[in-house]
Amino acid sequence: MYDRREATPVNLPDEGLARRAKALACTAPLQALDENKGSLRWVKAEVYQLAEIALHTIDQVTISMDFDSGASQDKVLDQVERFVALQASDRSAEEHRKVARHVLQRLINIGTVDRSFSETYGSVDEDGVYRRYAFEFNLLVERAGPEGNVYLRATDEAINVLVGALDTDVESAQIAAEVKLGSLIKRGRLAEAKLAAEQARYRTVQYGEMLRQLLDATTRDVRAVDWEHEVPKLLADALVHIEERYEFEHRILRNISEARDKSDEPLQKQRAAELVSIVRDCIRRHMQLQKRLLTARSLFREEQDRQQFAELPRRAVIDLHGQVLSPLLGLSLRDALLVSEGFFRAAVGPEPPALLGLPSLVARLLKPAPERERLGEEIPEPVLEETAAEKPPFTLEDWAATDTLLDLRDTPRPLSDLLTEAERTSPSTAALLLHRAVNAFSPAVDERIQRGESHVLVGVRTGDLLDLPGFGGDDLLLYSAAITTPPDDANTGRDTHVPEDVAE
Template sequence: MAEGHANLDTGFAQRIKALACTAPLHDLDARKSSVQSADLTAYQMSELALHAIDLVTLAMDFDAGASPERTVADLSRYAADQAPDRSAAEHEHAAGWVLENLLNVGSADRGFRAVYGMTGTDGRYERRDFDFRLLEEVPGADGGIYLRASNEAVNVLVGALEVDIESAQIAADVRLETLIRRGRLSDAQAAAQAARYRTIQYGEMLRQRLEATSRDVRTVDWLTAMPTFIEEALEHIEARCRAENAILVNITEARDTADTPVRKQQAAALVGIVRDCLRRHEQLQAALQNAGRRFRAEQDRQTFAPQPVRADLDLHAQLLQPALALPVHDADGVLAAYFTRVVGLAVRPALRLADLFTLLVTPPAVREVLGSEIEEPELSEAAEVPRFPEECYEHLEWLLDLDVEAPRRLSGLLEEARDLHPELPLLVVVRVLALAAQEIGPAVRHGASSVLLAVDDGAVLSDSEFAGADLIVARAGLTTPAEGDGAGPEGAVVGALSRDLMPVGRERGAA
C-alpha cells in the first residue's frame, strides 16, 4: 500500500512540474496589459511563446543555437498574423517582450521556480522547489550570443515531462508509421514533429555532458556512465535511422500518389521533417564518435593547466586599517595570529643581518664547467629466451628427414610429434606452412639434389588443435634440365612430384 502511495505521489509531482513549466506562458497573458511602452493586449502571448520555443528548438544544432535577431524577426511574423492592423515596430516589440520573458531577464539567475509538495515515507507533507529554465543564452564559437531551448521547454512542446527519450522516440515512430499507413497526414505531421523534438532532446543531453567535461572532467563519469550512454545513443541512432528511412519511403509514396493538393502539401512537409531528423541523427553520430577524443583532449588540458593564481593579501586594506580601528587589546590578538601563521615554523637565515653578511662574504664554490663526472652504467645483456626448446628442433629435423619415395601427411606428423614433445606440434605446423610457400628456383640455382615441399591435394585436416588442409609433405628430387630445352626451374622437379603421390602412408617410411 505504501509503494502504491509513493507511485501516486511521484506521478502527481510530475503533473505539477508539467503545469509549472507552462505557468510562465500563461503569465505572459496575465501581464501583457501592464506593459507601459505599448498596448500588447491584442496579442495572444502564450501562443507567441510556444512559437518562440518552437523556432529556437528547430534552429538549434549540436554546436550552435538560434540567433536572437532571427528569432525576433520570425516571431514578429506570427505577431503580425494576430494583429495585422498594428505597425511592424509594435510586432517586433511584442516579439522581443515575449523572448525576454522566456529568458526571464529580470531575475538574477535567469530561471523560474515553482513550489510543490509531496508526502514522504514518514507520511508528512514536504514542500519542495522545482527550478527550471525555458530559453537560455549561450556564447557561440564566433563570440556571439545564441539561444537554446532547455529540456523543460521541449517537454512543453510535446506535452510530456521526465519521460524516457528512447521509449518516447520508439512510440513516436510507431504512431507516425500507423498514421501514415492510415492516411491521416495531418495527425502524422504532429507526430513527426514530436519525434524530431525527441531527437533534439537526445543531442542536448550529450551536449550538456560534453560542456560539463570541458569545465571539469571530474564532474562526468567517463569510466562507466558515459561509455554506456554513448553505446546506447549509437544503438538509438541505428534503430531510428532504420525506422525513419522506412517511414520516409512510405511518406514519399503518399506524396507522389496524393490526389489532392492539400494531401500532397502535407506529405511534402512530412518528408522535410523526417529528412531533418535524419540530418540531426548524422550530427549526433559525429558528436558521439568525437566524444572520446574530446574527453582525452580535455583531460590533458586540465591535467597540465597551470594552477590558478590566488590574489595576494591586501595588507593595507584587509589588515592595517581594520587593526587601527580596533582597541589595542583586540588588535594585539589579531596581529599576533596573523604573524604567527605568516612566519611559519622556521625563520630564514637571510632575515637576520649577521646571516645575510655571512652569505654575502662567503666566496662561491668552484664548479666544474662540464658538470660532475657521470658514472658509466652497468648494462647486463638479457638473453632472448627461445620460443621452442632445443630438443624440439632436433625432433623436427628427424621427423622431416624423409626419403624421396616416402611422402607423409601432416596429420601423421602431428600424431607422432605429440608423442615426442608437447610443444613440437606447433613447430611442425609452422615449418610445414613455410614449406608450402617456398619456391623451387633457389634450390635449383644452388645445385641441391632434392627439396622438401608441402602440397595441398584437397584433403581436410582432422586434428584436435589445428584445422585446414591435410598437406602432403614430400621430398622431391631435382635434376638439371637439358641445355636448350627451354624448361624453367619447375621442370627440374622429379622424383616424388614426377610420380603420383598416392597412396600416402601415415606411418614413417610408408611408400
C-alpha cells in the same frame, strides 16, 4: 468488510504527482504572459495571445538549434514577428517587433540575477511527511558562441512544454512517436502525422541536448561525469538508437514519398512535402549526433590530460551582487564603511614599495655579473639596398642665375627688385634667391673667412613690406661686402678684421 481507507495509502510518496506538478510549473511563465498583459503600458496587448506567441518562439528556437550552436536571436525574432502580425494585422510592424521581443525576453527571464524561474511544489517523502520544494528551471538560455556572438538554446523543460510531458524517457518517447508517425502515414492521415513528426523531431533535439550537456560538463570537470559506467553505456545505447532510427526514418521517408506521388489533392501533396522536410531534418540531426558520439571518448581523454596538469583554483569566486552589495545596502553608513574598507583592503592586495629595501639592494649589488663571451655577440651582416638618387631641388642654371643677380659689389639693391627679375627666369630661381637672401640677413662671417671667400652677402631691413604675388614679409636691402684680412697678430696669428661697411 472492505475498508476503503486501506485502499488509499496517502502516506506513500507519489512520484507521478510531483512530475505533474513540475509540468504545470513549466507552463506558469507562459500563462503569466497572458495574465499580466493588461499591465503593459507601451501597447494595448488584449488582442495578442502571448502564450501562443511564447510556444511559437520556443518552437523556432528548438528547430534552429544545432549540436554545436543554437538559434540566432535576430532570426528567431523575424520568424516570431510574422506570427505576431497574423494576430493583429492592423497594428504597425514596429509594435509586432516589440511584442515578439517582449515575449522572448520573458522566456529568457531577463531582469533576474540567475535568469531562472522558481515554482514551489509539494511531495510526500518516504517518511510520509508532506514537504515543499523549490523547482528552479529555465526555458530559453543564452550561450556564447565561438566567434563572440550570443545564441539561444531551448532547455529540456521548454521542449517538454512543446510535447506536453516532463521527465520522460527520451529514447522510448521517440520510438513511440516514430511508430505512431509510421502508422499515421500508412493510413493517409498526414495532418496528424505532421504533429507526430514534429514531436519526434523535438525528442531528437532533446536527446542531442542531453549528450551535449554531458560533453560540456566533461570539458569543465571530468570528475563531474561518470565515464566509467554511465557515459560508456549511454554512448553505446545512443549509437544503437541512431542506427535503428536511421533505418526507420528512411522507411518513413519512402512511405511519405509514395503517399505524395499517389495523391491527387494539392493539400495532401503539401502536407506530404512538409513531412519530407521534417523527416530529413531528423535524419540530418541523427547523423550529426553520430559524429559527436564517435569523437566523445577522444574528447574525454584530451580533457583528462589537460585538467590533470591544470592548477587548481585557490579561492572561490565571490558573488559581488549577492554576497557583498545586497547585504551591504541593508547596513548603516558606519557599518557599511567598515565592511567596505575591509573588503577592498583584502581584494586589492598588497602594493609593492616604491623603493628597494636595503637587503635586496645589497644582494643585487653583490650578485656576480653574468659571464660574457670573449668575442661578443655575432654582428649581423648588414643588408644594403640601392636607393634612388634624390633630385636636387635647384639646378645649376638656378645657381648661376642667382649668382649673377646677387653680385652686388657696386650698388646695393632691394630684394623685391631682385625677385621680380628672378621670376622672369623661372620660379625655382626666385625661390633659391629668396633662400639665399634670408641667409644674408644674419650671415656667418667666420665660416666665409675660413673658406677663404672674398665677399659676403649682407641683408638689412628697409622698413618696407614685400608686395609681390607668392612672397610676403619684410623687404631687404642686399649688398656684397668685401672681406679683408690684416697682417697676422703677434699673439694668435689668426685674428681677422671685418671692414667697416660690413660692420655697419
